[in-house]
Amino acid sequence: MLAISPEDIQLRIERDNPWWKDNGAGIQEATHPKRVYFNPFVTLSLKFDVRRATILLGPRRVGKTFMMKQFVKHAIEQGVDPKCILYASIDTPIYSGIDLEKFLRFMPEAENQSAQKIVIYDEIQYLKGWETHLKDLVDSYPGIKFIASGSAAAALRLKSKESGAGRFSEFMLPPLTFFEFLQFINKGELVQGNQPGSYSTDDIEGLNAEFINYLNYGGYPEAVLNEEIRNNPEQFIKNDIIDKILLKDLPSLYGIQEIQELNKLFSFLAYNAGEEASLENISRESGITKPTIKRYMDYLESAFLIIKVSTVDDNCRSMQRERNFKVYLNNPSMRAALFAPVSPADKSRIGHLTESAIFSQWQHSAGFHHLKYARWRNEGEVDIVYLGGPVQQPLWAGEIKWSDKVGRDEWEQTKSLRYLINKHPSVTNAFFTSRTVNKHIKLHDRPVHVVPSALYCFMVGKNITAPLDIPQFVQAKIEDFPTHEEVGADEE
Secondary structure: OOOOOHHHHHHHHHHHOOHHHHOOOOOHHHHOOOOOOHHHHHHHHOOOOOOOEEEEEOOOOOOHHHHHHHHHHHHHHOOOOHHHEEEEEOOOHHHOOOOHHHHHHHOOOOOOOOOOEEEEEEOHHHOOOHHHHHHHHHHHOOOEEEEEEEOOHHHHHHHHHHHOOOOEEEEEOOOOOHHHHHHHOOOHHHOEOOOOOOOEOOOHHHHHHHHHHHHHHOOOHHHHHOHHHHOOHHHHHHHHHHHHHHHHHHHHHHOOOOHHHHHHHHHHHHHOOOOEEEHHHHHHHHOOOHHHHHHHHHHHHHOOOEEEEEEEOOOOOEOOOOOEEEEEEOOOHHHHHHOOOOOOOOHHHHHHHHHHHHHHHHOOOOOHHHEEEEEEOOOEEEEEEEEEOOOOEEEEEEEOOOOOHHHHOHHHHOHHHHHHHHHOOOOOEEEEEEOOOOEEEEEOOEEEEEEEHHHHHHHHHHHHHOOOOHHHHHOOOHHHOOOHHHHHOOOO
16 A cells, blocks of 8 residues: 655645635635634734744634634734745644654745744644644744644643643633624624623513523534534534544543443433532432542543532531532533523523533633532522632622522522621622523622623623733733622622
8 A cells, every 4th residue: 555645745735725825815714703812812822932832722613723724814914924824734634643843844935034934733632742742843943933722622731731831832712602602693782881890781582582592502603603503503513522522532532441431421411410419319320430420520521521610518618528519511502412402491401501601601710710609408509609818718609590580589589699698798799690680689788780691691701701811811810800790790
């Protein structure tokens, strides 16, 4: 059998780099909406004076390749010679076995030999030992800016930290926020206001309708922009995203043998997203041993399929031995692909998916790991408690509901929230979400904003991403982001 010839590789690379001939005119991705993360990514990636490779991490299908092609167009418009930009998708079969340095040989000669160059390696995790190769390239070619992307985010991040210390800058691209979703479908006018604390809507039913669409398919840019994909989420999301992670990425990364067991666990967790769980009851219901469940859940969380939230008691102290926790979907759209889309009549299921959606927005924040939920005896529970400060005390709290019962029976509906904030003077404000009710109340002299869940979801996504810049996004501190009061409390 014949080996793949350099000529055939050259032809494929030229096809993947059409801007060498058309100066970027044929980059179709440039016509699509840009993520709110585009500008900070561009700023980081065009810092030629910093000898670091940019590692773009993120789940499958959140728009990494789109953003890199848009970046190519932007770089050309900023004066970078198109012939000095090389793009290669490492998972392309014809590139199998080619080390990263060999790709540089296929870049055409630039008229200016000292011109700045950019080399992009897409899906770099498919090359074994990529981190060592890339670090060597950064050291050996100071005149080239290297950019790499990958979907196996957890493994990439681990290897980046182990082998690329001082040579790699990580950049995380999460699923679409609800704010971005409305921008993509040109429905941004459903929410008025452009400052933290000033958002409102005069069409809550219209906003709720789009929020349900967001729950069903809104986390993935391609599904939002393509009606065919949107109408067939089972094929696009389940087969092309979930199954590839469960059947290919995780088994190859972690040596998992019982693939069907992993698939079974994820389906169980996705179906029960938002419910309180424990290793014991998951094991009992699924038939999988507790050590295996714990290990697989770590894998699913590292692959950005699930979000695990720990519990605290009414003293807002973590349990010495974690017994219970909640599991949310990193992207609520995954549930529709696995089972069925939700409709306005599915109020109970929408309620749990709303919790997933709101936690999904908060994961964009550097302070996400400070979010817990509180549970105590006598069935007391508060969905979100933010712990902060030197002694990790509760600073704000909130309940997430897809119901307007709070408008009819405020005293009964807020009893758990009242109990918690009365016990903790450190809680300076709180929120309570509804389906349509929007008003201000006070509980134990603390301000509480009752706000529609869709509007709250918009506010979190908008305000968490609004202040993005390079120092905040790459080396973020909690204080760099809006407080909950800025996110959730409208001005009276």
